[in-house]
Amino acid sequence: MAAQILDGKQIAAAVREEVKAEVAGLKERGITPGLAVVLVGDDPASQVYVRNKHKACEEVGIYSEVHRLPAETTQEELLDLIKQLNNDRRIHGILVQLPLPEHINEKTVIDTIALEKDVDGFSPANVGNLVIGDRCFYPCTPHGCMVLLDKTGIDIKGKKAVVVGRSNIVGKPMAMMLLARHATVTICHSRTKNLAEECRQADILVAAVGKPEMITGDMIKEGAVVIDVGINRVGEKKLVGDVHFESAAQKASWITPVPGGVGPMTIAMLLKNTVEAARR
Ligand SMILES: Nc1nc2c(c(=O)[nH]1)N[C@@H](CN(C=O)c1ccc(C(=O)N[C@@H](CCC(=O)O)C(=O)O)cc1)CN2
Numbered sequence: 001m002a003a004q005i006l007d008g009k010q011i012a013a014a015v016r017e018e019v020k021a022e023v024a025g026l027k028e029r030g031i032t033p034g035l036a037v038v039l040v041g042d043d044p045a046s047q048v049y050v051r052n053k054h055k056a057c058e059e060v061g062i063y064s065e066v067h068r069l070p071a072e073t074t075q076e077e078l079l080d081l082i083k084q085l086n087n088d089r090r091i092h093g094i095l096v097q098l099p100l101p102e103h104i105n106e107k108t109v110i111d112t113i114a115l116e117k118d119v120d121g122f123s124p125a126n127v128g129n130l131v132i133g134d135r136c137f138y139p140c141t142p143h144g145c146m147v148l149l150d151k152t153g154i155d156i157k158g159k160k161a162v163v164v165g166r167s168n169i170v171g172k173p174m175a176m177m178l179l180a181r182h183a184t185v186t187i188c189h190s191r192t193k194n195l196a197e198e199c200r201q202a203d204i205l206v207a208a209v210g211k212p213e214m215i216t217g218d219m220i221k222e223g224a225v226v227i228d229v230g231i232n233r234v235g236e237k238k239l240v241g242d243v244h245f246e247s248a249a250q251k252a253s254w255i256t257p258v259p260g261g262v263g264p265m266t267i268a269m270l271l272k273n274t275v276e277a278a279r280r
């Protein structure tokens with residue numbers, strides 16, 4: 001069986017059109033959604049992502065401001081900026097691009113963002129609300145994975161889902177979202193014994209480990225849905241996921257490509273969360 005492609009680029013474009021219409025509706029009520037993006041340092045990938053976020057906002061009519069701070073910025077200076085943005089009425093969503101320079105404590109920074117403006121959904125309070133099923137912002141990348149499944153009409157209820165990776169920004173929230181939709185969820189990680197056997201149980205397999213092409217076709221059940229969250233740069237230009245695409249596509253019913261799968265959904269869901277923040 002050759003897999004069908006879960007086309008993140010196309011689905012993200014559809015989400016962005018939805019957001020554009022929602023923004024137009026809010027503007028008629030005198031509300032312009034506003035996003036502040038904070039970038040510290042000069043990580044080249046982060047610069048690209050931040051530029052893309054700003055462009056995506058402009059395209060759908062969201063007001064966006066980018067705060068570019070030098071790598072030597074102190075934690076206190078960064079916290080001062082966040083506090084100022086917390087009190088800025090034009091700004092409904094605040095995000096601090098990760099990773100941050102070593103001398104800054106990521107946890108302290110994220111926890112300083114006002115809960116109602118935390119459109120990345122990374123703060124402890126937001127994560128707590130996600131776990132107990134209260135109103136919250138879904139972190140953009142796992143939220144994007146869920147929308148890919150839903151817009152493709154893939155059923156989640158009662159399915160066996162395996163999430164490989166337990167990061168706070170992808171693996172853990174992904175598992176919680178699948179659980180909330182009544183999947184039976186297993187989380188695997190670097191100490192999991194017999195990873196291949198665990199993966200072969202999955203009707204829905206989500207790979208978020210950050211290891212190039214480590215999930216191979218022999219680890220996939222015939223007909224499984226495979227979501228690849230990995231973005232790994234190998235060599236000068238090549239970008240690969242955590243899944244070995246060619247062998248996995250022989251077994252899966254649906255699979256996300258890299259690039260063009262989960263990545264574009266991340267920014268689309270950020271726009272959604274910003275509009276949601278403004279609506280509230
Ligand atoms: N504050 C945050 N920091 C980071 C997040 C985040 O959600 N919030 N996620 C990642 C980076 N990221 C957005 O910030 C992001 C990563 C990848 C893509 C994307 O569109 N990828 C493309 C490939 C692009 C390329 O060539 O590099 C794809 O997969 O098709 C968008 C956003 C870490 N930091």
Ligand SMILES: [Mg+2]
Nearest residue numbers: 140141169266
């Ligand atoms: Mg992300």
